[in-house]
């Protein structure tokens with residue numbers, strides 16, 4: 001299989017231009033930013049709250065933008081033209097993923113600034129956020145492959161926003177319902193654990209299990225995406 | 236001569252309904268080949284199979300000697316241009332930005348954009364946003380995109396269906412230029428004048444089957460009834476056989492200065508289509 005950086009960047013540039021003119025989708029970028037600004041003004045200092053905003057950004061930006069970028073190409077029949085060109089599906093998906101990635105990192109960075117969040121170890125936290133972003137982009141890609149319109153994408157993303165943004169609060173109820181302890185293993189919970197440990201001065205070497213679990217989510221999601229891709233795109 | 240498209244006993248079923256049945260033909264290098272048929276006859280389906288957007292139920296299809304299932308590699312893609320009714324443009328981007336994307340995808344310099352826009356009479360509209368264009372303008376930009384990369388083989392699915400006569404003319408001139416440059420064109424239409432004007436050979440498609448295949452001229456000769464209609468000064472018309480008897484009659488009328496007009500009774504492609512299939516084209 002051939003892979004061309006030029007074609008990948010062409011898709012990236014096109015999607016970037018298109019996204020800046022797409023009010024409906026780019027509006028969702030504002031949700032985490034506004035939340036961050038509001039919390040920041042109130043001077044709230046809580047890792048749980050910071051990461052609620054970050055996890056929301058991961059869902060609404062990484063997953064949702066990726067999903068709607070793909071869904072819209074199908075809805076408007078523009079995917080046909082791309083598929084008939086030398087661009088491979090991989091180049092198309094990765095080009096979009098790159099845009100979702102850059103946007104997510106920007107939104108989280110600006111949110112952190114608004115919130116006044118300065119982690120003890122920026123490198124470890126960044127690694128955790130980058131790995132999580134990859135997971136959410138894979139999720140968005142899988143959802144984008146199964147949805148046919150931006151409307152559908154907006155609906156299908158909702159349960160994921162619920163589980164992954166607010167899922168961490170589920171573990172509070174875990175004493176009553178032990179099954180909810182599983183929520184601790186969600187990637188968002190793991191990311192918060194990393195952040196909390198970092199504040200206590202824990203080093204990378206002792207955090208490998210958290211990274212490992214997020215890594216497993218990435219691999220699992222990537223596999224699911226591959227299977228859907230094979231089923232949906234090769235007809 | 237080299238075959239660019241080779242199709243053998245092609246069939247396509249959509250949930251047990253035949254869209255194409257036992258279709259065979261070949262298109263030579265540099266030729267403009269027309270698929271002429273009414274709505275639903277299988278024209279778009281044929282283009283989709285030949286461009287690997289659909290898998291045939293039965294039969295074989297080769298493009299540049301390669302089975303259509305193997306057309307996915309970038310080098311093959313660069314040799315082929317496609318315009319179908321479902322090829323979309325990015326509504327929020329300008330005409331220029333849409334074509335710029337495709338320049339990058341096909342490795343074509345941006346200077347080519349003005350060239351193709353000129354060919355479809357859209358040179359003044361390069362900055363316009365796609366969502367603000369009329370249907371005919373959209374079709375012209377889509378067409379420009381189809382031959383942006385100077386493909387060796389161009390598939391055009393009803394390229395002028397949304398165009399006024401002036402732009403249709405303009406497109407025809409553009410297509411003639413591509414033909415002169417050696418482009419092989421596979422064209423579908425239900426406009427018999429278009430087929431007659433552009434195509435070296437036409438296939439009549441009806442209900443998924445090819446019913447006739449030849450050059451427009453040969454078809455007209457084959458179906459000619461060898462008569463002319465003479466209009467006389469009194470206003471009456473007379474059909475005259477083009478044999479010695481007819482010549483004599485015509486000579487007489489002419490010597491008496493009675494002829495106001497003579498019409499050829501050569502059938503049009505449309506007439507032939509109706510005669511062969513019992514169906515109207517549009």
Ligand SMILES: Nc1ncnc2c1ncn2[C@@H]1O[C@H](COP(=O)(O)OP(=O)(O)OP(=O)(O)O)[C@@H](O)[C@H]1O
Nearest residue numbers: 249250254272273274275276277278279280281425
């Ligand atoms: N994806 C599909 N699923 C089911 N049936 C289809 C599909 N695509 C085409 N058909 C059927 O196949 C037949 C041929 O369709 P096709 O689009 O090839 O016709 P056409 O000659 O291009 O018509 P038109 O001039 O209206 O564009 C039609 O009966 C159509 O309903």
Ligand SMILES: [Mg+2]
Nearest residue numbers: 278279320392
């Ligand atoms: Mg059609």
